[in-house]
Amino acid sequence: MNRIFNFSAGPSVLPVEVLQKAGEEMLDYHGFGLSVMEMSHRSKAYSDIQDEAEQLLRKLMNIPDNYYVLFLQGGASTQFAMVPLNLMNKNNTADFLITGSWASKAQQEAARFGEARIVASSKNDNYSYIPKTVKSDFNPDADYVHICTNNTIYGTRISPDNIPDIGALDLVADMSSNILSEVYDVNKFALIYAGAQKNMGPAGVTVVIIRDDLLGNAMEYTPIMLNYKTHADNGSMYNTPPCYNIYICKLVFEWLDKLGGVSAIEEINKAKAQKLYDYIDNSDFYRGTAEKDDRSLMNVPFVCTNDELNEEFVKQATARGLQNLKGHRSVGGMRASIYNAMSLDGIDALISFMQEFAKQNG
Numbered sequence: 001m002n003r004i005f006n007f008s009a010g011p012s013v014l015p016v017e018v019l020q021k022a023g024e025e026m027l028d029y030h031g032f033g034l035s036v037m038e039m040s041h042r043s044k045a046y047s048d049i050q051d052e053a054e055q056l057l058r059k060l061m062n063i064p065d066n067y068y069v070l071f072l073q074g075g076a077s078t079q080f081a082m083v084p085l086n087l088m089n090k091n092n093t094a095d096f097l098i099t100g101s102w103a104s105k106a107q108q109e110a111a112r113f114g115e116a117r118i119v120a121s122s123k124n125d126n127y128s129y130i131p132k133t134v135k136s137d138f139n140p141d142a143d144y145v146h147i148c149t150n151n152t153i154y155g156t157r158i159s160p161d162n163i164p165d166i167g168a169l170d171l172v173a174d175m176s177s178n179i180l181s182e183v184y185d186v187n188k189f190a191l192i193y194a195g196a197q198k199n200m201g202p203a204g205v206t207v208v209i210i211r212d213d214l215l216g217n218a219m220e221y222t223p224i225m226l227n228y229k230t231h232a233d234n235g236s237m238y239n240t241p242p243c244y245n246i247y248i249c250k251l252v253f254e255w256l257d258k259l260g261g262v263s264a265i266e267e268i269n270k271a272k273a274q275k276l277y278d279y280i281d282n283s284d285f286y287r288g289t290a291e292k293d294d295r296s297l298m299n300v301p302f303v304c305t306n307d308e309l310n311e312e313f314v315k316q317a318t319a320r321g322l323q324n325l326k327g328h329r330s331v332g333g334m335r336a337s338i339y340n341a342m343s344l345d346g347i348d349a350l351i352s353f354m355q356e357f358a359k360q361n362g
């Protein structure tokens, strides 16, 4: 077996232990004589899996009882519409912090259903930093404030210590690319959503954590499938849930729980990111593209001094088994996505290749 170091931004690396377990359980899950993929979602065997996934996520994120955990489909992108359809219901206006193209897409979709006010944006600097805000920047009548806690493409994040002060307003966060990577206090959020394919499992399931008082006020024309209440009332089984994907998420949650939970992985993630950023900062061959204070723990974009070198870097790295390092087209250069499942060995292998490449080309 020859596993690459997979620095893909998403779908992304999963823990080997999880893949092994899924392999072992593929043909005969726990003596039931079938694969999870073949089970009725109404069977006890399957509903136990989904219940366990939910309980584990509740434990890992310390989710209070007055929040629902939903397993939905349609990716984080469907949440760009579901959030306004369900929450923009008092004053039909919401505030947005534009810190990247995902945040911008969320704002554009919301603007189709009501007023989607841009409070601050770092677009003019190619989203290389998180704009600072004060409480008075926000509309006290906003039905909610939308942020993206990790900007996958640009490598910036709103850390738990830097969550904007929005007073008593409801905070909605797209946590697709850094959920479970460090400890956020769920109580500070009205709603959290995340596509699974960055830090939880395979593409095809989206986790939504929603405070219960927000249910039941969707716009009148909201499709049944886009109403959170539909899914909350039916334990995420109004229709067939993405069973196998939820099962893999459960295995990932178990892996993380065994490792010591989110605070334990946070330490590891900080050490991993620090090591890579330290190397980049101390090199005159590479340059990080995000502002130091706002750097992501999950996505590390960097560039060489010119485009030919960037291209050559990606080519040679790929041949060495350090793959999917090409940066997003809107930033260029390279991006190392170092999600929870990326080992410190992967970081070390990357740094040692970077050293070698710099020596040869510097």
Ligand SMILES: *Cc1c(COP(=O)(O)O)cnc(C)c1O
Residues within 6 Å of the ligand: 010, 074, 075, 076, 077, 078, 102, 148, 150, 151, 152, 174, 175, 176, 177, 195, 196, 198
């Ligand atoms: C990947 C990503 C999305 C889009 O997710 P889909 O599941 O593909 O719709 C949205 N927001 C962020 C922050 C992302 O990283």
